Amino acid sequence: MKFWNKVFAIVWKDAISEMRTREIIFSVLIFTILVVVTFNFAFGASAETMKLVAPGILWVTFTFAGILALNRSFIPEIEEGCLGGLMICPVSREVIYVGKMLGSLFFMLIIEIIALPVFALLFNLSVLSPQLITITFLATVGFVAVGTLFSALAVNTKAREMVLPILFLPVVVPIIISAVKASGQALSGEPWGELSSWLAVLGAFDAIFIVISFWIFPFIIEE
């Protein structure tokens, strides 16, 4: 219970800070909408084309939006010199990892909740189906699980904004591919049964990435 109290203390602290500055949500949301609008103009109005490219556009947008958001996960801690403050607290390093991961998940989900209806409107597609929402949630969990780990790794480097995508994207490719394939099927109106294999892949990658990141994080944060 104490583990979760401290995890939620970190989430609460990050949420209050973000609520006051809106640094992550505003910048990432503007980026997301700009990308969606640009792709909308680029691919014209053909419904067939839209259906074909929509899953790719959706996940390219969320991937780069996610990188922007994850880049900000540890930067405020470093800029304000507060990472040391977290590290001297009598909590395991895993508490810090889970707290930062849930904070990033919370911000990403808010961005996706706002961006998905915009996407639906511009591409004239039914994206608000339970299938697509489940896919988005599962992919985002895996995304932030690995992203939080690499964000902690990149934050102590000089070119941290560049280092994060270089390290992170190759690792997260299985999640992006699964999300694109599953989203394509969901947008074509396939039933749950047809999606189950991709959902299982997403679930498995989530579990693997959470366990590995949880295990590696203490070594990364201490050096």
Added chain:
Amino acid sequence: MDKIGSPSEVYTIEVKRLTKSFGTHLALRGIDVAVKQGESVVIFGPNGAGKTTLIKLLATIMNPSSGEIFINGFNLKKNAEQARRSIGVITHQTFLYSNLTAYENLQFYSKMYDVPDTKERIYQVATMVEMVSRLHDRTGTFSRGMQQRLSIARALLHNPAILLLDEPETGLDQQAISILRVALQMEENEKRTIILTTHSLERGLELCNRLLILNHGRIVYENSTKTLDLASLTEIYHQNTKAKV
């Protein structure tokens, strides 16, 4: 809690053959330090001597390259979490979030340290550092001195038995230095164990009862402060560091 590996129950802080390297650079070269309960030790040394590295290792912000550290009998390699409960850290970095109010910052750290009666304790430490009137203002609006005073309150929230101070006087005015002096005493008149690093020989002599001089990652001088005055300490410091003060 298991204190396996504890070499001694006498010392609150015990450092054995501690080394820390950054790449090829050796910041600490096998130092040994033992500090008894209630003792206050000041560490002097020129820039790059290894003072901050030593404080970071004791505070568990860094891991040593080799050697062992025991805090209250807990080996930091095995029981760092338990050891951290008895440590308060004040450095020139305040560890405060500028977008949170002073109260929210203290509330956050209270949760992390499992401080009971949070509200009461926050007002208690805020009163101690004379910050009650600014508790609900964002710390980003505070002057450097006020932030440092709040940082003292943060470090005292859980009433730690050990205080690690790394150049804490940076940016402090006279009023804040008096507050810091009070903070060094434990509440209910028990004495805290203190390790202080500073460039101010005068302040170190005034606040502590033992001194170490660190140079190039080695302890080059150790003595009680009782037997020294500022002039003789200045001379000793100069001889041992080959630097003017």
